Amino acid sequence: MDEQQRKIIASLLSNYPKDSTTIDLLHSADFTDKEDIPSGIITKHQAELPIHVDSIANNTFDYLIVCPILNSEKLNDEYFKTQQDKIKEAVPQFVSNPCSLDTKDTNAWSAELGENEASFGGIFKVTKGRDTNYYICCQAGAPIVCQEMRQKISNSPNMTFQNLLEDPEFSNAHHLSLRNAEKLAYNIARSFKVPIKHCADISAYTATEFSGKPMRAIPKYIQPISSICKLKDTENKAVGVFNKVTPIMNNNNMYHFVYAGPYNGIGMYYMNQKSIGNGLPTHTGRYENPQSISAGDLNKRCNGVLCEKMNAKNHPDIKQESYKHYDDESFAEGMKTLGWNTKYPVLHMVPVVVKIWDPSTKRN
Numbered sequence: 566m567d568e569q570q571r572k573i574i575a576s577l578l579s580n581y582p583k584d585s586t587t588i589d590l591l592h593s594a595d596f597t598d599k600e601d602i603p604s605g606i607i608t609k610h611q612a613e614l615p616i617h618v619d620s621i622a623n624n625t626f627d628y629l630i631v632c633p634i635l636n637s638e639k640l641n642d643e644y645f646k647t648q649q650d651k652i653k654e655a656v657p658q659f660v661s662n663p664c665s666l667d668t669k670d671t672n673a674w675s676a677e678l679g680e681n682e683a684s685f686g687g688i689f690k691v692t693k694g695r696d697t698n699y700y701i702c703c704q705a706g707a708p709i710v711c712q713e714m715r716q717k718i719s720n721s722p723n724m725t726f727q728n729l730l731e732d733p734e735f736s737n738a739h740h741l742s743l744r745n746a747e748k749l750a751y752n753i754a755r756s757f758k759v760p761i762k763h764c765a766d767i768s769a770y771t772a773t774e775f776s777g778k779p780m781r782a783i784p785k786y787i788q789p790i791s792s793i794c795k796l797k798d799t800e801n802k803a804v805g806v807f808n809k810v811t812p813i814m815n816n817n818n819m820y821h822f823v824y825a826g827p828y829n830g831i832g833m834y835y836m837n838q839k840s841i842g843n844g845l846p847t848h849t850g851r852y853e854n855p856q857s858i859s860a861g862d863l864n865k866r867c868n869g870v871l872c873e874k875m876n877a878k879n880h881p882d883i884k885q886e887s888y889k890h891y892d893d894e895s896f897a898e899g900m901k902t903l904g905w906n907t908k909y910p911v912l913h914m915v916p917v918v919v920k921i922w923d924p925s926t927k928r929n
Contacts, residue, residue: 570596573603580617586610591810592899593823593846593889597853598682604809607844609796612727612804618719622808624681625714625791626742627706629822629847630784631914632750634688635760637699642917645688645699646869648757649918655756656686656703656749656920658873659928664741666713666734670767673779676748678873678922679708682882683790683809683824683848686749687869687919688757689831691912701761701782702831702914703749704790704824707742714738726804729793743787750782786818790847797843810844821905822914824848826888827880828866830916834900835909842903848888849896855885869916873923880921 566574573596578586586608593605601623608620634640660675668674678684686703714734718724729735744766754761762783794812796803805812811821823832823846836845858866863878870877877883889896891911901907 566590570603577602577608577620580619581610581614585614589843591844591846591903592896593809593848593850595809595848595851597851602808604791604848605846605850606808607810608806608808609843610726610804610806612730612795612802613725615722616718616724616726616729618715620806621715621718621793622791622806623711623715624679624706624708625711625793625806625808626738627681627684627704627790628743628746629702629704629786629788629790629824630743630746630750630782631786631788631822632701632754632761632782632784634699634701634754635762637759638696640699640759641697642690645757645918649869649871651756652687652753652918652920653871653873655752658923658926663709664707664745665709666717666737666741668710668741676705676745676752677708678705678749678920679745680922680928681706681708682922682924684922685824685827685919686753688753688917689914689919690917691833691914693912699759699917700914701750701753701759703746703753705742705746705749706790707738707745710738710741726793730795730804735793739792744781747781747784748779750784751780754782755780786820786822788818788822788847805843807844809847811847812844813840813842820912821845822847823891823900824888825891826882827870827916827919827921828883829888829890829913831914832891833912833914834905836904837906839906840904845903846899849891849893850889851887852889855881855887857885858883869918871918871920873920873926875923875925877921881924882921 589607664674766781867877
C-alpha cells in the first residue's frame with residue numbers, strides 16, 4: 566500500500582471512533598475510483614455504531630446473475646454476433662421509469678444497466694473440450710434505490726448499522742436490485758429469442774419493456790457484488806460493508822465468479838462453499854497505470870462489445886488494459902489463500918456479445 570492509499574484508508578477510519586472500525590484489503594483492492602470509496606475492501610464496524618454515509622459505496626446493492634441458455638448446444642457465436650444490436654434496446658443504460666425505494670410490487674417500472682463502471686449484460690460462453698454452453702450474465706443493481714438509501718442514512722445521523730439491517734427499506738433495496746438484474750437478463754433472452762428459465766415478475770402489466778406480462782429470469786447463480794451484512798463468527802456483534810466483495814455469509818454457490826473486464830470476461834473459481842475469511846473478490850482489480858492497447862489488437866478487443874452511445878474503441882476498458890487478468894499468478898495466489906481448490910482449473914466465461922457501462926452517457 567502506497568502513501569496515497571494509506572491516506573484514503575485513514576480518511577475512512579477517521580469517520581468513526583478509534584478502534585471501532587477496521588478494514589480488510591483483499592488482493593483485488595482498487596483505489597483508482599476518485600469519486601467512490603476503494604473497492605475490494607471489507608469495512609468492519611460494531612453493530613451499534615452510528616453510520617457515516619461516506620462509508621456506503623454508490624453501488625452497494627449490485628448483483629451478478631448467471632442464467633444458462635436452454636438447449637444452447639444448438640447455438641453458435643455467429644447467431645449472436647449477427648444480431649448483436651438487439652442488446653442495445655434490451656439493456657438500456659438509463660430509463661425514464663426506474664425503480665425507487667417507493668416502488669411497490671404493483672408498480673410498473675423498467676430495468677436499467679445503471680452507472681457502475683463494472684455493470685454489464687450479455688451473452689457469454691464456456692467451452693469444455695468440444696462442448697460449448699451459452700449463458701446470459703448480468704451485473705447490475707438499482708442506482709436510484711442506492712442513492713435514496715444513502716440519502717436516508719444521511720438524514721438519520723443516529724441510525725446504527727444494526728438499525729439499517731432491520732430497516733424494511735434496506736431489505737427492499739436488495740430485493741429491487743436483484744429484480745432489476747433479473748429483468749435485464751430476461752430482456753436479453755427475449756431479444757435474442759433464446760429460452761432461459763423465467764417467471765412472471767410481480768408488477769403492473771403496463772408500461773413495461775415489452776407488451777404483456779413482465780417477466781424476469783430465474784438465475785442458476787446469484788452472487789452479491791456489494792453488500793452490508795453481519796460478519797460470520799462474531800456472535801452478531803459486527804457488521805461488514807462489502808464493496809465489490811461477495812460476503813461469504815450470502816454466497817452458497819459452488820462457483821465464485823470474478824470479473825476481469827469486457828474482453829477477458831469472467832473467471833469461474835471452484836470454491837464449493839469452502840471459502841476462508843469473510844469475503845471473496847468480485848473483480849480482479851484495476852491497474853493504477855493501465856497499458857494502452859496496440860492498434861492491431863483494438864479491433865479484436867471490440868468484437869461483440871457495445872455501449873449506449875460511444876464507439877467501443879473509445880471505451881477506457883477496451884482501449885487500454887485496465888483490469889488485471891484472473892490468470893495472473895499473484896491473483897491466483899490470493900485466491901488460494903481464500904480457499905480456492907487449485908485441483909480444479911479456472912473456467913473462462915468468454916463474452917460473445919455484451920453491453921457495458923458507457924461513461925459518456927449521463928442520466929437526464
